[in-house]
Amino acid sequence: MRGKQATIWDIAVKLNISISTVSRALRNAADINPETKKAVLKLASELDYQPNAIASSLRNSKTNIIGIIVPEFIHAYFPKVILGVQDVANQSGYKLMISQSGESLEIEKANIHAMVSSRVDGLIMALSRETDTYDHILSVQKRGIPVVFFNRFADELTGSKVLVDDYKGAFEAVDYLIRTGCRRIAHLAGPEKLTMSGNRIKGYLDALKAHNIPVLEELIIPCDFMEGKARQATQHLLNMKERPDAIFVVNDPTAIEALICLKENNVRIPDEISLICFSNAPHSTFVDPPLSAIVQPLFKIGQTAARLLIGQVEQGKNFIPSTEKLETELVIRKSTRPLF
Numbered sequence: 345m346r347g348k349q350a351t352i353w354d355i356a357v358k359l360n361i362s363i364s365t366v367s368r369a370l371r372n373a374a375d376i377n378p379e380t381k382k383a384v385l386k387l388a389s390e391l392d393y394q395p396n397a398i399a400s401s402l403r404n405s406k407t408n409i410i411g412i413i414v415p416e417f418i419h420a421y422f423p424k425v426i427l428g429v430q431d432v433a434n435q436s437g438y439k440l441m442i443s444q445s446g447e448s449l450e451i452e453k454a455n456i457h458a459m460v461s462s463r464v465d466g467l468i469m470a471l472s473r474e475t476d477t478y479d480h481i482l483s484v485q486k487r488g489i490p491v492v493f494f495n496r497f498a499d500e501l502t503g504s505k506v507l508v509d510d511y512k513g514a515f516e517a518v519d520y521l522i523r524t525g526c527r528r529i530a531h532l533a534g535p536e537k538l539t540m541s542g543n544r545i546k547g548y549l550d551a552l553k554a555h556n557i558p559v560l561e562e563l564i565i566p567c568d569f570m571e572g573k574a575r576q577a578t579q580h581l582l583n584m585k586e587r588p589d590a591i592f593v594v595n596d597p598t599a600i601e602a603l604i605c606l607k608e609n610n611v612r613i614p615d616e617i618s619l620i621c622f623s624n625a626p627h628s629t630f631v632d633p634p635l636s637a638i639v640q641p642l643f644k645i646g647q648t649a650a651r652l653l654i655g656q657v658e659q660g661k662n663f664i665p666s667t668e669k670l671e672t673e674l675v676i677r678k679s680t681r682p683l684f
Contacts, residue, residue: 349394350388350391350392350393350394351393352366352367352370352393354391354393355384355387355388355391355393358387359380359383359384359387361380361384365380365384366384369381369384369385370384370385370388370395406465406657407462407463407464407465408437408438408439408465409438409439409440409441409462409463409464409465410429410433410438410439410440410441410464410465410466410467410468410650410653410654410657411440411441411442411443411455411459411462411464411466411467411468412426412429412440412441412442412443412467412468412469413443413444413445413452413455413456413459413467413468413469413470414426414442414443414444414445414469414470415444415445415446415447415470415471415472415473415496415569416444416445416446416447417444418597419596419597419625420625420626420627420642421495421595421596421625421640421642422444422470424642424643424646425494425495425642425643425645425646425649426440426442426646427643427646428642428643428644428645428646428647428648428649428650429468429646429647429649429650430646430650431643431646431647431650432646432647432650432651432654433650433654436650436654438465438650438654441459441462441464443455443458443459445472446472447472447473447474447569448472448474449472449474449475449476449477451472452469452471452472452474452475452480453480456469456480456481456484457480460484460487460489464489465489465490465657466489466490466491466492466653466654466656466657467484467489467490467491467492467653468491468492468493468494468649468650468653469481469491469492469493469494470493470494470495470496470497471493471496471497471498471538472496473535473568473569473570475498475537476537478498478500478501481501482501485502485503490503490504490653490656490657490663491503492504492505492506492649492652492653492656493505493506494506494507494645494646494649495507495540495645496538496540497538497539497540498537498538498539499539502665503665504649504652504653504656504665504666504667504668505667505668506645506648506649506652506667506668506670507539507540507667507668507669507670508640508641508645508669508670508671508672509669509670509671509672510540510543510544510547510622511543511544511546511547511550512547512671512672513544513547513622513638513640513672513674514543514544514545514546514547514548514551514592514622514638515547515548515550515551515554516547516551516638516672516674517547517551517592517620517621517622517636517638517674518547518548518551518552518592519551519554519555520620520636520674520676520680520683521590521592521618521620521680522551522552522555522557523683523684524618524680524681524682524683524684525589525681525684526589526590526618526681527557527589528560528563528586528587528588528589528590529548529552529557529563529588529589529590529591529592530563530564530565530581530588530590530591530592531544531545531548531563531564531565531591531592531593531594532565532567532574532577532578532591532592532593532594532598532599532602533545533564533565533566533567533594534566534567534568534569534594534595534598535566535568535569536566541566541594544594544622545564548564548592562584563581563588565577565580565581567594567598569595569597569598571601572601573598573601574593574597574598574599574601574602574605575601575602575604575605577602578591578601578602578605578606579605579609582605582606582609582611587616587617588617589616589617589618590614590617590618590619590620590680591617591618591619591620592620592621593619593620593621593622594621594622595621595622595623596621596622596623596625596627596628596635596637597625598621599619599620599621599623599628599635600627600628600631600635602619603619603631603635603679606619613633613679614633614678614679614680614681615681618636618679618680618681619635619636619679619680620635620636620637620638620679620680621635621636621637621638622637622638622640622672623635623637623638623639623640628677629677633677633678633679634677634678634679635677635679636674636675636676636677636678636679636680637674637675637677638672638673638674638675639672639673639674639675640670640672641670641671641672644670645670648668648670652666652668
């Protein structure tokens with residue numbers, strides 16, 4: 345059974361002083377006798393006194409806790425972003441409450457409810473793949489709790505956003521494939537409702553058009569981040585009478601599924617089919633062959649999201665939401681052909 349936690353009252357009784365005196369000593373107030381403060385701090389340490397954060401937040405209307413909700417922890421993308429958030433939160437005196445939705449809309453709703461009930465000062469989040477209604481997020485914003493979105497969000501949602509230049513990254517990836525001689529380029533896409541999926545498709549399409557390559561709808565297959573879907577989509581491409589000679593993939597977990605399917609079919613990569621994706625996961629370099637990728641600055645994404653949220657928390661109604669767009673980098677490895 346857990347022992348009783350020491351309180352300000354316990355310290356006051358043992359030292360025969362008032363509760364207000366103990367409180368001022370713990371806050372390092374200037375008007376407290378140095379000897380009294382020393383005695384209070386010594387006894388507080390001996391009793392392992394811990395301030396009551398909930399009571400303090402009720403008095404100050406601020407907890408210095410921010411929440412982050414991500415779709416999953418399985419792949420390296422979201423944990424690396426969380427580390428960036430934590431870096432800024434620690435420097436700014438904020439604690440971090442972390443949860444994951446498991447790609448479920450209902451769990452996402454429950455996570456938001458739990459965090460709001462815990463009186464977080466604000467939220468950072470990436471939507472689950474199932475999220476196609478937004479009332480649970482809008483109700484939080486109506487209560488004055490700021491929400492910053494990253495990676496996965498929808499155009500219907502307002503608030504600060506952190507994203508990479510998905511369009512430019514996709515354009516550069518497909519342009520590179522074309523310059524290596526690829527002409528029949530497939531795209532394994534993300535969920536249509538997500539803004540980043542649309543921007544990556546647009547970059548893919550515009551790169552084809554820039555080189556006067558016809559757009560073939562049968563080569564664009566949504567994969568929706570569901571396990572096994574990319575392998576099915578890749579097998580579908582391989583079963584075509586005329587196979588693609590390259591595949592541009594929405595993210596690296598999807599690309600690894602595609603890679604597995606290609607190898608199961610004894611496809612020589614990149615000689616027969618080149619493969620490139622959006623990525624910054626370490627395992628992209630460990631697979632055989634290592635994946636060419638549009639690398640995203642994950643740690644910086646987290647740092648930027650945290651700065652935007654903390655800025656909004658501290659400025660309150662005077663804060664103007666903004667969108668921060670970060671640059672990507674095209675990194676060529678062995679899953680794509682070299683330039684001539």
